[in-house]
Amino acid sequence: MNALSPLPAMGAAGCEARPIVQERGQREVFCGLTGIVWLHRKIQGAFFLVVGSRTCAHLIQSAAGVMIFAEPRFATAILEDRDLAGVADIDDELDAAVDRLLVRRPDIELLFLVGSCPSEVIKIDLSRAAARQSKKHAPRVRVLSYSGSGIETTFTQGEDACLAALVPTLPQEAPHAPPSLLVVGALADVVEDQFARLFDALGVAPVRFLPMRRAADLPPVGPNTSILLAQPYLADTAHALEERGARRIDAPFPLGVEGATLWLRAAAVAFGVTEERFDAVVAPARARAERAMRHYRDTLAGKRIFLFPDSQLEPALARFLSREMGMEIVEIGTPYLHRRHMASELELLPPGAPIVEGQHVEQQLDRCRAARPDLVLCGLGLANPLEAEGFTTKWSIELLFSPIQGFDQAGDLAELFARPLNRRARLEV
Numbered sequence: 001m002n003a004l005s006p007l008p009a010m011g012a013a014g015c016e017a018r019p020i021v022q023e024r025g026q027r028e029v030f031c032g033l034t035g036i037v038w039l040h041r042k043i044q045g046a047f048f049l050v051v052g053s054r055t056c057a058h059l060i061q062s063a064a065g066v067m068i069f070a071e072p073r074f075a076t077a078i079l080e081d082r083d084l085a086g087v088a089d090i091d092d093e094l095d096a097a098v099d100r101l102l103v104r105r106p107d108i109e110l111l112f113l114v115g116s117c118p119s120e121v122i123k124i125d126l127s128r129a130a131a132r133q134s135k136k137h138a139p140r141v142r143v144l145s146y147s148g149s150g151i152e153t154t155f156t157q158g159e160d161a162c163l164a165a166l167v168p169t170l171p172q173e174a175p176h177a178p179p180s181l182l183v184v185g186a187l188a189d190v191v192e193d194q195f196a197r198l199f200d201a202l203g204v205a206p207v208r209f210l211p212m213r214r215a216a217d218l219p220p221v222g223p224n225t226s227i228l229l230a231q232p233y234l235a236d237t238a239h240a241l242e243e244r245g246a247r248r249i250d251a252p253f254p255l256g257v258e259g260a261t262l263w264l265r266a267a268a269v270a271f272g273v274t275e276e277r278f279d280a281v282v283a284p285a286r287a288r289a290e291r292a293m294r295h296y297r298d299t300l301a302g303k304r305i306f307l308f309p310d311s312q313l314e315p316a317l318a319r320f321l322s323r324e325m326g327m328e329i330v331e332i333g334t335p336y337l338h339r340r341h342m343a344s345e346l347e348l349l350p351p352g353a354p355i356v357e358g359q360h361v362e363q364q365l366d367r368c369r370a371a372r373p374d375l376v377l378c379g380l381g382l383a384n385p386l387e388a389e390g391f392t393t394k395w396s397i398e399l400l401f402s403p404i405q406g407f408d409q410a411g412d413l414a415e416l417f418a419r420p421l422n423r424r425a426r427l428e429v
């Protein structure tokens, strides 16, 4: 039996080999509050209280609007004019709002106070408020805080800020604890279950997930914990976990057959799984995924795609679309590029695919118009105007709300990109 060996090209200096253009200017990206839309469904027993304006409340309501079921696990404490003008004692008002909420919702075990642009502008100290409230409501409720403001965060960075706020509360792993794996980044429950079954079949154990499904089930962390990032936008969380002694496993992200294989393989290598066992476990899932994707390759192969910066998933998506779907990449925009976390992805991107970090939306739109791509991946704010100009677009937010990671979702991921092209083709006919 041969132990799996790391892939030769993985984890080297992907960024050094390719130029990355930095662009600064007006941005068209959601703020970090948006992460609440998927996080509030993920951690049972948690509640997100945004301290913000009516604009913030509208953003979350409309982003989550179609998904609200029963009582949502988020709300907005709206800052009124007298709060913004400094007439009211903001600490007292916030404490009273938290007290009312906790009386009305006894199911809350973990409360996040989420900062916004207005709360930052008038300098509300949410970390002090959280400490005060934690003391008052312990042990029934833990209160933490993080910022989701558009000044500090873009779109997916809200999840990073939320998970990073959780890290100091994670228990220390027991002395001499056996090696464990912590998968970091929100995944749909169905995806998490699939990965859990694959890790189990590989003999990789114990495996835990962050965010956890129940607020009370905090995974322990320490020097025997290996972390495997499931999402590419978790710079602060990974840093906080590494500060606690955990070691990051370098891997591409589990998008598409190739991404899922390399991601699982990196964990398998770290846990000494044999080549034979890895192949036996992964082969059936790979075959299923190949079959599911084949159907969409005809639509996507040879088509040109322009990716606007939005979620930080863009380099991994571009890798999947070019290598597995045969698409041509016109430009890969990303709001932020973590050089170390993305090194394995960058190595797999086609040479010459331009990567632009940050955004100057006008210049980027000019480049997109000049290139006339077949498909544009972008945020909601750009999609309608581009459709009106005759472009075919895909909303990048859908890639956060849909289960797309892993083998059994590879076909669905391909379909998300094929659908707008098919729709356009039908309209033209």
Ligand code: SF4
Pocket: 031, 032, 033, 052, 053, 055, 056, 057, 059, 115, 116, 117, 118, 148, 149, 150, 151
């Ligand atoms: Fe707008 Fe800022 Fe509120 Fe986000 S946090 S909705 S960017 S005001």
